[in-house]
Amino acid sequence: MENEAGALSRVAGLFSARGYNIESLTVAPTEDPSMSRMTLVTRGSEEIIEQITKQLNKLIDVIKLQDLTEGTHIEREMLLIKVRAMNSGREEVMRLTDIFRGSIIDVTEQSFTIEITGASEKLDAFIEALDKDLIIETVRSGVTGIARGEKSLRV
Amino acid sequence: MELTGAEILVRFLKDEGVRHVFGYPGGAVLHIYDALYKQDKVEHILVRHEQGATHAADGYARATGKPGVALVTSGPGATNAVTGIATAYMDSVPMVVITGQVPTNLIGNDAFQEVDSVGITRPCVKHNFLVKRVEDLAITLKRAFYIATTGRPGPVVVDVPKDVTAAKTNYVYPRKVEIRSYKPVTKGHIGQIKRAVKLMLSAERPMIYTGGGVVLGGGSKLLTEMTRLLGFPITNTLMGLGAYPGTDKQFLGMLGMHGTYEANMAMHHCDVLIAIGARFDDRVTGNIEKFCSKAKIIHVDIDPSSISKNVRVDIPIVGTVEQVLQDMLRILKEKKREPNKAALKSWWKQIEEWRRTECLKYEPSDEVIKPQYVLESLYKVTRGNAYVTSDVGQHQMWAAQFYKFSKPYRWINSGGLGTMGFGLPAAMGAQIAHPRSTVACVTGEGSIQMCIQELATCLQYGLPIKIITLNNRFLGMVRQWQEFFYEGRYAMSYMESLPDFVKLAESYGHVGMRIEDPADVTPALKEAMGMKKRLVFMDFVTDQTENVYPMIPAGAGLNEMILV
Numbered sequence: 001m002e003n004e005a006g007a008l009s010r011v012a013g014l015f016s017a018r019g020y021n022i023e024s025l026t027v028a029p030t031e032d033p034s035m036s037r038m039t040l041v042t043r044g045s046e047e048i049i050e051q052i053t054k055q056l057n058k059l060i061d062v063i064k065l066q067d068l069t070e071g072t073h074i075e076r077e078m079l080l081i082k083v084r085a086m087n088s089g090r091e092e093v094m095r096l097t098d099i100f101r102g103s104i105i106d107v108t109e110q111s112f113t114i115e116i117t118g119a120s121e122k123l124d125a126f127i128e129a130l131d132k133d134l135i136i137e138t139v140r141s142g143v144t145g146i147a148r149g150e151k152s153l154r155v
Numbered sequence: 156m157e158l159t160g161a162e163i164l165v166r167f168l169k170d171e172g173v174r175h176v177f178g179y180p181g182g183a184v185l186h187i188y189d190a191l192y193k194q195d196k197v198e199h200i201l202v203r204h205e206q207g208a209t210h211a212a213d214g215y216a217r218a219t220g221k222p223g224v225a226l227v228t229s230g231p232g233a234t235n236a237v238t239g240i241a242t243a244y245m246d247s248v249p250m251v252v253i254t255g256q257v258p259t260n261l262i263g264n265d266a267f268q269e270v271d272s273v274g275i276t277r278p279c280v281k282h283n284f285l286v287k288r289v290e291d292l293a294i295t296l297k298r299a300f301y302i303a304t305t306g307r308p309g310p311v312v313v314d315v316p317k318d319v320t321a322a323k324t325n326y327v328y329p330r331k332v333e334i335r336s337y338k339p340v341t342k343g344h345i346g347q348i349k350r351a352v353k354l355m356l357s358a359e360r361p362m363i364y365t366g367g368g369v370v371l372g373g374g375s376k377l378l379t380e381m382t383r384l385l386g387f388p389i390t391n392t393l394m395g396l397g398a399y400p401g402t403d404k405q406f407l408g409m410l411g412m413h414g415t416y417e418a419n420m421a422m423h424h425c426d427v428l429i430a431i432g433a434r435f436d437d438r439v440t441g442n443i444e445k446f447c448s449k450a451k452i453i454h455v456d457i458d459p460s461s462i463s464k465n466v467r468v469d470i471p472i473v474g475t476v477e478q479v480l481q482d483m484l485r486i487l488k489e490k491k492r493e494p495n496k497a498a499l500k501s502w503w504k505q506i507e508e509w510r511r512t513e514c515l516k517y518e519p520s521d522e523v524i525k526p527q528y529v530l531e532s533l534y535k536v537t538r539g540n541a542y543v544t545s546d547v548g549q550h551q552m553w554a555a556q557f558y559k560f561s562k563p564y565r566w567i568n569s570g571g572l573g574t575m576g577f578g579l580p581a582a583m584g585a586q587i588a589h590p591r592s593t594v595a596c597v598t599g600e601g602s603i604q605m606c607i608q609e610l611a612t613c614l615q616y617g618l619p620i621k622i623i624t625l626n627n628r629f630l631g632m633v634r635q636w637q638e639f640f641y642e643g644r645y646a647m648s649y650m651e652s653l654p655d656f657v658k659l660a661e662s663y664g665h666v667g668m669r670i671e672d673p674a675d676v677t678p679a680l681k682e683a684m685g686m687k688k689r690l691v692f693m694d695f696v697t698d699q700t701e702n703v704y705p706m707i708p709a710g711a712g713l714n715e716m717i718l719v
Contacts, residue, residue, distance in 0.1 A: 002336055013277055013278055047463070
């Protein structure tokens with residue numbers, strides 16, 4: 001979409017005005033700074049998805065739209081999680097982080113901050129695997145995605 | 156040559172071919188008003204409330220097919236304009252609204268008369284802009300007009316901060332504009348059009364259903380030609396009246412909640428439905444589960460999101476009504492194939508039977524004025540040639556039922572949003588666009604009070620509008636629903652403390668008439684129409700208990716009408 005002030009609120013406004021649900025939304029400028037790329041996750045019947053697609057295409061700021069779920073595609077999300085890590089518990093958290101191919105990116109005497117990237121389910125599984133009482137704070141980026149193979153979304 | 160933003164704005168309007176701007180001054184737009192003052196190419200019409208400005212610009216657009224332009228100040232000027240913007244949005248009317256804004260360095264500062272105009276109008280515009288640099292002003296205005304008038308038309312707001320109107324830059328009129336993210340389709344898919352023609356020719360019980368898109372898209376002539384060539388029955392929506400001659404024998408009248416029995420029954424029983432420039436609105440379809448259940452549906456529309464939104468269609472065609480109808484006609488003529496004549500004959504026989512119900516018949520009276528009679532009489536006295544605007548309610552439905560519109564752009568009403576207060580300012584727009592034509596505003600004693608202040612504008616610009624008020628001392632449509640669905644508990648629908656409309660009109664410098672005797676209806680209308688230079692406010696005291704029939708109760712199918 002156009003990298004314009006207000007473009008994001010047009011999309012968000014459309015979803016709330018028409019009663020559609022946004023599960024997650026990520027947006028950032030592309031290699032061409034005049035354009036942004038947004039990945040939006042929503043749910044609905046085939047009819048609703050068709051309407052959402054048409055309504056989004058109608059927004060003047062939307063340049064091109066692709067339903068990634070129509071073909072094979074890759075989804076990634078990043079999780080930053082701060083956990084209490086003391087004494088023997090530190091070992092356990094490090095092991096778990098290794099298993100999930102995460103990395104510890106900030107360390108204090110009492111805590112670790114871990115970064116994990118992957119499909120949303122993997123992030124869910126990591127959080128699930130941790131002892132609830134250890135979790136201090138989590139932040140997730142929302143899903144971003146791209147089609148597999150030669151298929152591409154270009155202007 | 157360097158010009159100020161205000162001068163650029165006014166010069167641009169002139170270069171874009173804009174002749175009239177409806178507006179109201181205020182702090183943030185003073186530079187623009189000063190620039191308007193110094194020229195005489197663009198005429199400014201001073202309304203008395205910003206809602207009037209947007210409705211008048213809207214009425215101007217609907218009466219001409221050209222974009223209407225409104226100019227209002229920041230803050231309350233912009234918020235007052237919103238109702239008019241939303242009205243135009245719902246009915247896809249091309250309009251550009253210029254709103255003043257506080258200077259850029261004060262934006263977001265809760266400055267005097269500041270409001271986030273772009274944010275407030277976002278859900279009810281086709282697009283909007285905030286111009287932050289004077290260098291962007293001309294091209295942004297060009298984009299606004301381009302977006303407003305192409306594809307599915309709609310209102311576009313351009314918010315211009317005061318400092319931008321003072322800053323200077325070079326001005327060249329931008330002749331063309333490219334928007335990479337906006338490429339409206341014009342031509343329909345030819346394969347789909349061929350399939351549609353084939354289906355039309357195979358139909359046994361065809362029905363043509365057309366909406367406001369045919370009027371807006373200038374498709375009226377082509378539609379008439381194709382309908383006559385095929386010999387199919389046709390109905391128009393409330394927004395589509397006038398696209399096909401209302402007096403023609405193939406015309407079944409309006410459809411929907413207060414449509415005719417024959418139109419709704421033909422819709423319900425048809426086997427091929429040809430929908431053109433219509434959007435399957437809930438007031439048209441009734442219960443969606445029961446809507447045209449036996450029919451294959453062809454849908455022609457400029458807006459892909461209108462297709463299969465409410466009703467699944469079999470042959471979608473995205474394109475301008477004009478282009479698609481041209482292609483359809485060409486294919487029909489090339490093929491030299493005829494519709495199924497025998498089947499069509501028995502279909503018409505069935506339709507004639509439905510017609511004999513005479514669903515619009517009402518009990519005449521020589522004691523009390525029947526509202527329907529006023530409309531019938533207005534139609535006769537104006538020979539069907541008037542531009543008729545309306546407000547919202549019973550009078551709107553009676554006007555749609557009894558005034559047989561035969562030309563496009565003649566019937567101007569707020570169909571989508573249903574905005575009371577629309578009628579009078581819309582009539583001003585129509586009258587300014589067509590100074591020598593008769594413009595009648597059909598209204599009620601409730602609606603007319605919602606923009607009554609515009610009577611002053613009418614005097615200032617000598618607009619000889621004929622106001623036809625059906626005064627039943629009730630918010631008639633509310634009263635009707637309360638009678639039908641709330642066991643006659645008339646909560647707040649009785650209009651107490653009404654003004655003396657004759658004196659009111661006179662105090663504004665116009666002619667007022669109060670008509671209470673049915674025998675006086677036609678003579679009074681003739682007298683009023685004879686006053687070519689005066690606005691005449693006609694206060695018809697009508698039957699209080701009259702209801703609009705037929706009626707499809709909400710949630711019922713098109714074949715489940717209440718007849719009387």
